[in-house]
Structures are given as structure tokens and as C-alpha cells.
Amino acid sequence: MAKHYDESLLSDMLPIYYSRLFPQSLFCRWLTCGNYPQPLGNRELSFTLADDVYLRYLSINNQKELHTLFQKKCPYKLDIGPVYNTKPSIGRHDAVVLARELVFDIDLTDYDEIRTCCQEAKVCDKCWKFMVLACEVINTALKEDFGFQNILWVFSGRRGIHCWVSDHEARVLDSPGRTALADYMCLISGGENQYRKVHLGNDNLHSSIRRAIGIIEKYFTTILEEQEFLSTTDRLNSFLKIIPDEALRKQTHETLEKMPSSSLERWEMFVTIYNQYCKQNANAMRKMKYLVEELKIQYCYPRLDAHVTKGFNHLLKSPFSIHPKTGKVSIVFKPENAKNMKLNDIPTIHTLLDDSSKENAQHQANMRTAVKNFQEVVFMLEKTEAMRRKTEASVSIDF
Amino acid sequence: MDFKIKRKSTKSVIAGGLLETYPHDLQMYKLPPVGDISLQEFETLALERLTLLRCLATATTLKGLRLYSEEWCDFILGDLRSQGLKYYVKLCEKSGCSTQDVDLQARRKDHIAHFILRLAYCRTEELRRWFISREIELFRMRFMTMKGDSVDNFFTINNLCYTNISEEEKDELIINLRESTHHPNIDKMKFYKVKFFEVLDLVKTRKVYLKDGYAYIPHKDFISVLSAQYRVHLRQSLAIACHHLGEVEQDERLVSLLKGLHQSYTGNDYSDSKSVIPIESLDTLSIKSFPLCMRQLHEFLRSTHHLKHGGRLQYGLFLKGIGVTLEDSLKFWRQEFTKVMDLDKFEKQYSYNVRYNYGKEGSKKNYSPFNCLKIINNNVGPGECHGCPFKHSDANVLKNKLKGYGFEQQALHDVVDLAKRGHYQIACSKYFDVVQSCNIGLGINHPNQYFEESQKLLKGDIKSEPKKDIKPIIKDEINDIEEMDFDENFK
Numbered sequence: 001m002a003k004h005y006d007e008s009l010l011s012d013m014l015p016i017y018y019s020r021l022f023p024q025s026l027f028c029r030w031l032t033c034g035n036y037p038q039p040l041g042n043r044e045l046s047f048t049l050a051d052d053v054y055l056r057y058l059s060i061n062n063q064k065e066l067h068t069l070f071q072k073k074c075p076y077k078l079d080i081g082p083v084y085n086t087k088p089s090i091g092r093h094d095a096v097v098l099a100r101e102l103v104f105d106i107d108l109t110d111y112d113e114i115r116t117c118c119q120e121a122k123v124c125d126k127c128w129k130f131m132v133l134a135c136e137v138i139n140t141a142l143k144e145d146f147g148f149q150n151i152l153w154v155f156s157g158r159r160g161i162h163c164w165v166s167d168h169e170a171r172v173l174d175s176p177g178r179t180a181l182a183d184y185m186c187l188i189s190g191g192e193n194q195y196r197k198v199h200l201g202n203d204n205l206h207s208s209i210r211r212a213i214g215i216i217e218k219y220f221t222t223i224l225e226e227q228e229f230l231s232t233t234d235r236l237n238s239f240l241k242i243i244p245d246e247a248l249r250k251q252t253h254e255t256l257e258k259m260p261s262s263s264l265e266r267w268e269m270f271v272t273i274y275n276q277y278c279k280q281n282a283n284a285m286r287k288m289k290y291l292v293e294e295l296k297i298q299y300c301y302p303r304l305d306a307h308v309t310k311g312f313n314h315l316l317k318s319p320f321s322i323h324p325k326t327g328k329v330s331i332v333f334k335p336e337n338a339k340n341m342k343l344n345d346i347p348t349i350h351t352l353l354d355d356s357s358k359e360n361a362q363h364q365a366n367m368r369t370a371v372k373n374f375q376e377v378v379f380m381l382e383k384t385e386a387m388r389r390k391t392e393a394s395v396s397i398d399f
Numbered sequence: 400m401d402f403k404i405k406r407k408s409t410k411s412v413i414a415g416g417l418l419e420t421y422p423h424d425l426q427m428y429k430l431p432p433v434g435d436i437s438l439q440e441f442e443t444l445a446l447e448r449l450t451l452l453r454c455l456a457t458a459t460t461l462k463g464l465r466l467y468s469e470e471w472c473d474f475i476l477g478d479l480r481s482q483g484l485k486y487y488v489k490l491c492e493k494s495g496c497s498t499q500d501v502d503l504q505a506r507r508k509d510h511i512a513h514f515i516l517r518l519a520y521c522r523t524e525e526l527r528r529w530f531i532s533r534e535i536e537l538f539r540m541r542f543m544t545m546k547g548d549s550v551d552n553f554f555t556i557n558n559l560c561y562t563n564i565s566e567e568e569k570d571e572l573i574i575n576l577r578e579s580t581h582h583p584n585i586d587k588m589k590f591y592k593v594k595f596f597e598v599l600d601l602v603k604t605r606k607v608y609l610k611d612g613y614a615y616i617p618h619k620d621f622i623s624v625l626s627a628q629y630r631v632h633l634r635q636s637l638a639i640a641c642h643h644l645g646e647v648e649q650d651e652r653l654v655s656l657l658k659g660l661h662q663s664y665t666g667n668d669y670s671d672s673k674s675v676i677p678i679e680s681l682d683t684l685s686i687k688s689f690p691l692c693m694r695q696l697h698e699f700l701r702s703t704h705h706l707k708h709g710g711r712l713q714y715g716l717f718l719k720g721i722g723v724t725l726e727d728s729l730k731f732w733r734q735e736f737t738k739v740m741d742l743d744k745f746e747k748q749y750s751y752n753v754r755y756n757y758g759k760e761g762s763k764k765n766y767s768p769f770n771c772l773k774i775i776n777n778n779v780g781p782g783e784c785h786g787c788p789f790k791h792s793d794a795n796v797l798k799n800k801l802k803g804y805g806f807e808q809q810a811l812h813d814v815v816d817l818a819k820r821g822h823y824q825i826a827c828s829k830y831f832d833v834v835q836s837c838n839i840g841l842g843i844n845h846p847n848q849y850f851e852e853s854q855k856l857l858k859g860d861i862k863s864e865p866k867k868d869i870k871p872i873i874k875d876e877i878n879d880i881e882e883m884d885f886d887e888n889f890k
Contacts, residue, residue, distance in 0.1 A: 052747050093761065093762045110780075110781060110782070112782070113781055113782065144610065144611070145595075145609035145610065145611075145612075146595060146609065146611075146612050147610075147611035147612025147613070148612070169594075169596065169612070173596065176599060177596055177599055179603065180599040180600070180602045180603035181602065183603045183604070184602050184603060184605055188780075188781065189778060189779065189780060190779060190780070190781070190791065191779035191780065191781070191782070191783040191784045191785070191786060191791055192699070192782065192783065192784040193695075193784060193788065193791060193792035193793065193796045193797070194779075194791060194792060194793050194796070195793055195796075196793060197781065203581075204577065204578035204579075205578060206578060206579045206605045206608075207575045207578055207579045207608055208579075208605070208609070209605070210578070303780075303781065306778060306780070307708065
């Protein structure tokens with residue numbers, strides 16, 4: 001992160017960013033496509049200005065109006081809402097929500113109980129791996145299970161990622177539908193009073209869960225070692241609290257605490273103990289047939305903010321907005337490229353506009369790539385939408 | 400709707416006609432009834448079906464029985480019998496397609512009554528939701544009790560057909576089908592594929608194999624598809640009924656009947672508290688009169704000076720219900736939150752929510768405090784401590800907590816044991832008895848009820864609150880959390 005980033009310069013830099021770098025035309029095309037058959041003007045946008053002044057129920061009819069609005073208001077934050085049956089400024093509370101992209105929000109603060117390298121607002125390339133893993137699990141599920149094709153992945157600006165699904169079926173999904181999807185994706189549940197947060201039962205594992213575990217296993221050893229999940233007394237205790245069987249817990253505790261602090265060695269020893277224990281105790285198998293998988297899931301599986309997915313009219317940060325605290329651009333990235341992303345490579349408003357900054361060339365290139373990624377998604381969306389509308393039109397209407 | 404309502408009773412359609420119109424016990428009410436009917440019968444049919452629907456509601460909200468379980472079925476059938484509603488017992492106990500006259504008559508009454516209640520329940524969104532929930536529960540119950548042949552008949556009569564999948568496709572996917580479908584021995588079952596949004600309840604609980612947007616369901620799981628379709632159909636029908644309400648209400652004889660039908664159903668929803676509770680007494684009250692769910696939230700707030708959204712909502716509405724005013728509420732949350740953040744941040748990000756709960760912002764709905772069912776069914780995530788502690792705590796955690804409160808061995812064991820066996824509200828009732836040092840065994844179904852009962856005891860049985868007026872606006876007992884929607888942006 002650029003050390004000389006100064007929030008007070010935002011009001012000078014943002015107008016330039018919005019007119020020169022923000023991909024206004026693509027933005028309008030993306031939303032227009034997602035609005036169909038409603039006009040672009042029925043989509044709600046919200047701005048947060050300097051001093052936290054919050055403007056809701058904004059909308060634009062075309063790119064020119066977007067540009068004007070940007071120059072006039074210079075928003076520090078830009079959020080996108082749903083499509084209404086009327087212009088949002090007219091309908092307000094009484095307007096009916098007709099459609100909205102299916103969205104997912106994954107934030108590293110929800111991993112605070114698990115990640116050891118950082119907490120709260122801090123983020124580093126080590127814990128970023130959780131996001132890479134989350135992206136792969138969710139992207140795969142959306143494509144393979146639900147058949148979605150128009151998926152946009154965006155860096156959230158500080159320590160998370162957002163996903164926008166623009167397929168028609170996703171856009172018109174109502175609240176119960178979004179809830180069903182969110183619940184399908186969520187495997188970790190339980191509050192402060194529940195240490196064991198994953199319960200896979202003892203029947204067969206659902207295909208999607210098996211697949212997710214396969215993905216987790218690609219990253220598990222690395223994350224385990226970097227995060228050192230089992231290396232300290234505290235962390236070992238947290239781990240032990242998840243084990244539901246007293247005897248197994250005791251045995252694990254006694255063996256592991258005597259071992260050197262390598263988390264990988266301790267983990268492998270635990271798996272050995274567990275397997276032996278289960279061979280000798282048929283009962284145990286019934287209670288915790290998938291304990292190893294449950295642990296992997298509890299430590300690594302995506303932690304979604306389900307509220308965001310379930311809400312039909314939740315306002316979510318726009319791609320390519322600037323995060324006021326970090327100056328970073330919410331860039332669009334390709335899921336297969338997430339693992340190559342380094343946090344310091346993410347362009348910031350400062351490095352983009354300051355020729356003298358040493359990251360300037362690299363960040364400008366990365367910005368261009370991000371815009372290109374966006375363009376590909378928008379183009380694909382326009383194509384699939386065009387095909388879908390043609391098919392619908394040719395279906396005869398019979399009463 | 401083609402209703403001609405006369406004062407005199409008129410002979411109904413001949414039996415032959417009945418068989419044609421009603422070939423099966425179970426129907427989806429696609430066509431409205433045609434004919435003449437006496438005002439007397441109109442009213443009787445409406446009231447009888449209302450009794451049936453209320454019985455369904457009681458089974459879940461008051462008795463806490465699990466939907467579609469054996470106990471649930473038994474309770475409903477038993478209640479219907481004791482109310483003398485023989486024809487509904489027949490229709491619910493074993494849906495079939497016999498041609499006996501007694502069955503035909505039952506189907507006719509069922510048909511007409513459903514349409515009458517549509518008129519009574521289309522008026523507001525809350526009434527609609529209540530009606531739809533009950534009718535779906537009824538539909539599923541009757542579908543469940545259908546015997547083999549009747550199911551096939553039902554499908555044929557209703558022109559229901561889905562894409563079969565070929566044997567080859569099934570073989571390719573057999574491993575996935577085996578592991579993802581929640582029935583054992585699926586190898587012999589016939590499979591169909593439907594779009595995922597037709598079977599949302601199976602998707603939600605991960606009980607079906609999904610591929611490319613399609614769900615692969617065995618014949619047995621059709622009920623989910625049908626329920627979803629039925630729900631859509633009902634919603635649309637009620638919207639249409641609402642349009643025509645004006646015409647129907649031209650007939651004065653019907654107006655008062657329809658409007659009065661759902662009256663007196665309201666249970667207490669605690670959305671208007673008449674007493675006032677000062678925030679200085681909250682600490683003591685949390686120990687003496689709060690149910691464990693709220694005590695836990697209060698303690699967590701006091702020690703960490705923050706609650707996440709779910710906790711703020713659950714606890715905030717509870718406080719409103721016991722009588723904390725808006726000004727006091729703001730003061731209370733502000734006092735705590737500003738221990739870990741700027742006053743500025745609190746005012747901008749959190750005070751709006753507090754005012755929102757009191758109906759002072761946004762759509763200005765006066766949200767009611769949650770009842771136990773809602774709280775128990777709530778999702779609780781990492782870092783959160785709302786929900787029902789008897790459900791959302793590991794047994795050890797609960798045990799240690801109660802030990803810390805000074806519970807004795809036996810009492811502790813009883814409560815924890817009840818919680819382990821899934822009897823959350825009875826565990827709460829036991830908790831009440833231990834804390835209040837009594838042995839009443841209350842049926843707890845609302846945290847504010849717990850508070851009131853506790854206060855009554857402490858004040859020596861003097862009522863702390865005057866009796867409420869019964870309002871015609873219904874607080875629907877929302878069984879699934881998915882039906883709760885917020886039209887504002889909670890951050």
C-alpha cells in the first residue's frame with residue numbers, strides 16, 4: 001500500500017479518476033443489460049460524499065448523465081442497488097424491486113477467528129489466500145451447479161471480494177431463492193457459543209461438498225503452514241474445542257502439545273490418531289465420520305456474508321470505485337488469476353494519477369487489464385442476453 | 400368468480416357432475432366453483448376451513464411440533480376430529496380418488512371453502528402470507544398421505560410432466576445421484592430434471608444433485624416442485640382476488656363476514672408496550688427477568704461493547720417490547736458502542752438502525768419483537784451470539800454458563816439435557832423455574848412473554864401491563880426466516 005496516500009487529496013483526485021480512468025461506458029452497458037426490460041434509469045445508485053453525506057435513490061439515463069453526476073457530486077463511495085419498476089427517485093420506499101444481480105460478499109474480517117497473520121482492517125498476501133480459495137470454490141459452484149455464465153469478480157477495495165451474477169435467472173431470483181442459494185453455499189454456521197461450526201452428518205457427502213474439499217486440499221497445506229493453525233498453545237486449544245469426542249480430544253492434546261511446533265506435523269499426527277481411534281471405536285465413526293473434512297472446511301471454506309446475498313435490495317459497492325481509506329481501486333479480476341494477484345499490485349488512485357510514483361507504470365498496466373476483464377464479462381453478458389431474448393421472442397404466446 | 404348467493408338453499412349440482420369436477424381428493428384450486436349456495440352454507444364453509452387453517456398454525460407456533468412430522472399430523476387430525484370436521488379428516492388422512500358420494504361432497508366443500516377464504520385473505524400482504532403458508536402446509540400434508548396410484552392419477556389429472564432423464568444420463572451421474580440425493584437406494588428410482596428454482600427447499604438444504612442449473616429429483620421429491628408452483632399460483636390468485644374485492648363487497652351480507660374472519664386470531668405480539676423501563680435497571684433485570692437469549696446478548700454487549708446486526712435486531716426489538724423508549728434506547732446503545740468507537744461513527748452507522756426498529760425511519764413499519772420460533776430458526780454466524788442459546792450453544796458452553804450463574808447440579812443437568820434433545824422452549828421454561836425459584840412449567844413462546852411472567856411473579860402477581868386491545872391487523876407467525884424481508888439497507 002502506498003505509504004504516502006493521503007485521504008484529503010481525494011476531492012482533487014476523484015474528478016480526474018472518474019473522467020479519465022473509470023470505465024463509464026462499460027459500466028452503463030453492464031447495468032443496461034442487467035436492467036432489461038427496464039430502462040437504465042430505473043436502477044438505483046447511491047453516493048456517499050465527503051463528510052459521509054449519503055445520497056440514495058439516484059439514477060442515470062445514459063453515460064453522459066453519469067459523467068455529469070460524477071463531476072457535480074464527486075462521490076467518495078459509489079454503490080449499486082436493484083432495478084425498480086420506476087425511477088427510484090419517484091418510487092422511493094414504495095417502489096417495487098423487479099430484479100437485481102445475485103451477489104456475494106466475502107470479507108476477511110469474517111475470518112478473524114481463524115487467520116493468525118492479520119486481524120480486522122489489516123490484510124496481507126498470506127491471508128489473501130483465503131480469498132483465492134473462496135473465489136475458486138464459489139465460482140466453480142456457480143458455474144457447475146447452477147449453470148451461471150455471467151459472473152463478475154471484483155476486489156472489494158480493502159480486504160475482500162465481491163461476486164456479481166448477471167444471468168437472467170439470477171437477476172429475477174426472489175428473496176427466498178437467494179436465501180436458498182446462500183444456504184446452499186454456506187457450510188460454516190454457529191456463533192460465539194459454538195466451537196464446532198461444521199456438521200456434515202454421517203451419510204454420504206453431497207457432490208458439491210466433496211468437490212469443495214477437493215479444492216481446499218489444493219491449498220490446505222500451504223495455508224496450514226503459513227497460518228500456523230496449531231503451533232501455539234492458544235491455537236491448539238481452539239482446535240481441540242472443535243473435537244466432539246472427549247477421549248479423542250484428550251489423546252490429541254497430550255500427543256500434540258509435546259511435539260515441535262510445526263503445524264503440518266501436528267496436523268498429520270492428528271489425522272493418524274483420528275484414523276486409529278476410529279478403527280478401534282465404531283461408535284466414534286458414527287459421531288464424527290467426517291471430522292477431518294469438517295476441520296478443513298471450518299478453517300478454509302469461504303465465509304460469506306449471507307445477509308448480502310439474501311437481501312433483494314441491498315446496496316453494494318460498485319466495481320472500479322475507490323476505497324476512501326486505502327485509495328485502492330475495486331478492480332475486476334479473473335477468477336483463474338486470483339492466485340497471481342498481489343495486494344501491492346492493485347492500482348490506487350494515487351499511483352494511477354501520479355506520474356512520479358514508482359508503481360505508476362505497473363499499476364496503470366494492471367488497471368488496463370482490469371478494464372479489459374470487465375469488458376470481456378460485459379461483452380459475454382450482452383451476447384448471452386441477446387440470444388436469450390431472441391429465443392423468448394420466438395416462443396409463441398398461448399393463453 | 401361466478402357466485403350467485405341466494406338466501407334460500409338451492410340443490411347443488413348432480414352427483415355425476417361432481418365426479419367429473421372432483422376426480423381426486425387433492426386439487427390445486429385452479430378453477431373457481433360455479434353454482435348457487437346459501438348464505439348459511441357460505442358462512443359455515445368459511446368458518447370450518449378457517450378452523451382447519453388455525454389448527455395448522457397452532458401445531459407449529461404454539462405446540463412447536465416439527466412440520467410434517469408424525470406428531471404434527473397426529474395433532475392436526477386429532478384436533479380436527481374433536482372439532483367435528485369429519486370431511487377434512489377424510490381429506491387429510493388419506494388422499495385418494497375414490498368415487499363414493501361422501502368423498503365427492505367433501506371435495507366440493509373443500510373447493511368452495513378455499514375460494515371463499517381467498518376473498519377474506521387477499522386484502523393485505525400479511526393476511527396473504529398467512530393464508531399461503533397455511534394452504535401450502537395443508538397441500539403438502541395431503542400430498543404426503545397419498546397412496547401410490549393416487550399419486551400417478553394426480554399427476555395425470557394435473558398435466559404434470561417433467562423431463563425424464565435417459566438411462567444413459569442416469570448411469571453417468573449415478574455416483575453423484577447416490578451421494579447427493581437424500582433417499583437411500585436411489586438406483587431403482589426414476590429421475591427427472593427440473594430447473595433449480597423449482598425446488599428451492601431441496602437446494603437450500605443440499606438434498607439434491609445440481610448440474611448446470613438443473614436439479615435431478617426422484618419421483619418422490621415432486622412435492623417440492625409442486626409446492627413451489629402452488630405457491631406462485633396462490634400468490635397470483637390472491638392478487639387477482641384483491642382486484643375483484645370491490646365487486647364482491649357490493650354485497651353487504653358478505654362484507655362483515657369476510658372482514659371479521661381473521662379477527663380475534665391475533666396473539667399478543669408485544670409491539671406496543673405500555674410500561675416504561677429505565678435503562679439503569681437493565682443490568683439487574685437481565686439477571687432476574689430476561690430469558691437466557693437476551694441475558695446473553697446483554698452480557699456480550701456489556702463486555703465487548705458491540706453487537707453484530709443479528710444481535711442488535713433481536714435484542715433491540717426485545718428492549719422495545721419491554722418498554723424501553725426510543726430516547727433511552729439510543730442513549731443505551733450509544734453509551735456502550737462509544738466505548739469502542741467515535742460518537743460520530745455511532746451516529747452515522749448505528750443510530751439509524753435503532754430509530755428504524757422503532758418505526759421512525761424508512762418505511763416506518765413498527766417491527767415486532769421476535770418470538771421464539773423465529774429466534775430458534777435464525778442463522779447465527781461466527782462472532783455472533785444471538786439466536787436461542789439452548790439451540791445455538793455447544794452443550795459444554797451451556798453447562799459452564801449455567802454453572803457460572805450458580806445453577807445446581809440437578810437443575811443444570813435437566814436444562815442441558817432438554818436442550819440436547821432439541822426441546823429448546825421447554826429448556827427455557829426450566830431455566831425460568833430455576834431462576835425464579837418456582838415450579839410453574841410455563842409454555843414459553845416469546846421472550847417478552849418470559850419477561851412479563853417473570854415481572855408478574857416478582858411483583859406478586861400484580862399485572863404489570865393493562866390488557867391490550869385486539870387489533871385486526873395480523874402479526875403473521877413467520878415460520879421460515881426467508882419470509883422476513885427488509886426493504887432497507889442494513890450495513
